[in-house]
Amino acid sequence: MSNFYDELCRFYHVIFEDWNASIERQGSQLKNLIESNWSQDKRILDVSCGIGTQAIGLSQNGYQVTASDLSVNAIERAKYEAQQRGQTNISFSVCDMKTAFAHHGGNFDIVISCDNSIPHLLTDQDILSALKQMYSCLRPGGGCLITIRDYDKEQRTSQNIVKPYGKAKIENDKRYIALQVWDFDQTNFQYYDFTLYIIEEDLKSKNILTHAMRSRYYAISSDKLIKLINDAGFENVKRLDQCFYQPVFIGTRPFT
Incomplete structure (x- = not known):
């Protein structure tokens, strides 16, 4: 998987009609989702940041962003693109989402994985493992936000x-x-x-x-992904539509 993104990262922006506009639009949409479901939480972890589309957009909206990806080349480009846009406070690093807690630790307000990254994991067990890592990275009451293609x-x-x-x-x-x-x-x-x-x-x-x-x-179904998010320990799990360019799946780590 990392080889795919190592090769893709220099071209990634060309799949967007206007990548800068997409950064701004997705940052604003994610801000609205976060504020609607978890109020004013500010400390964000992106466990599959790619070249930084969501991480940069969220940073532009005032969030404290930590971001990682499996691809070394993608992280290097993300650092460059963030610096070019004056977003120098994002902490970027290379990390497999299945080891996110060991790498990043806990107490984040929100953990995200966007752009259909989760379905690169080819078994339910691997997806569940990644979701449990995301759960561990959150403070009690923190939120998980995932976007994937609409395979349904x-x-x-x-x-x-x-x-x-x-x-x-x-x-x-x-x-x-x-x-x-x-x-x-x-x-x-x-x-x-x-x-x-x-x-x-x-x-x-x-x-x-x-x-x-x-x-x-x-090509994981919505029902299967919702079940796995529940199995990882999250509550109030649901799919949201028409608020992002892909279906959004959210869940909250319980307070107790």
Whole structure:
């Protein structure tokens, strides 16, 4: 999994029509979710920060952010992007979310994992292990917030499913076109192999490079994820829609 993001991190922003606007929008949306469900909590841990989309957005909204990711390259870029935007107080480090408590310790107000990171974990036991780590990182009464793709809506019966990203992106005299290809496992249709293609065209020389980055995902249902969040010890677990670009799953660590 880390190899996938080590390769992807230099291109990650090109899958957004406007990455800076996405940082601001997601930061604002997450702020609204946090304030609606856990009031004015300020100390945030992001256990799958990637190149910093949510971590930077939350920092811009006044949160104290600690952020980690499995990918060394992604963390290096996240540090750079945060510095470029004046968000120098974010604490970035490399960490597997399944060892988050040993690495970060506890007493955070909120722990987040966004952008479909949890489904990289391919068994219920691995997901439960990560959720228990997130639980341990929280103070009593703290909140867990996860976003994933809406797998309940996916047709799981085929391979060669092509999912293009909107418009091509042009920067530094190059045009980038991004698209995904999904190949569902034909045995049980719970898993799919994922290839992200980035087509890079030099507009001056007309040379074209194609970059292919591959990973595998668990197409976990909402009901299964809610059950695992409950099993990890959280209460008031629920799915929220129409408040973020992906479905949001939240739970709260009990006070007792």
